[in-house]
């Protein structure tokens with residue numbers, strides 16, 4: 001965040017005062033969010049962007065949100081677009097109004113394949129896994145978090 005702020009200030013983008021930054025662990029459909037209150041701007045970034053493969057996506061998202069802190073840039077209007085284009089050209093970024101998973105270095109949603117599916121024999125809670133992990137290797141040792149039941153593997 002600090003690096004991005006510095007880069008934008010260095011090319012004279014009039015970003016506002018950032019009062020707080022947080023990580024959003026729930027958002028599935030939103031990469032970032034910027035809101036304003038009396039202290040300044042608060043930016044939140046999706047946890048999905050915090051890994052090695054998504055470093056560029058993370059930078060793009062942070063810059064996207066930082067541009068919303070500029071005057072007259074609370075939406076994706078003419079000013080926001082103008083700055084986004086300028087930053088893309090000057091800093092070689094890929095800031096867009098809307099970004100796909102691929103843009104961020106993540107697999108496309110429709111390609112997220114389920115490797116194994118389980119259900120709890122007590123309450124029916126369904127658990128799916130995309131890759132082998134501790135759970136897939138030892139699912140018989142696990143108890144359902146909702147009812148304490150055992151898991152049955154469907155596939």
Ligand SMILES: [Zn+2]
Nearest residue numbers: 064068076097
């Ligand atoms: Zn935006």
Ligand SMILES: [Zn+2]
Nearest residue numbers: 120123144147
């Ligand atoms: Zn259960």
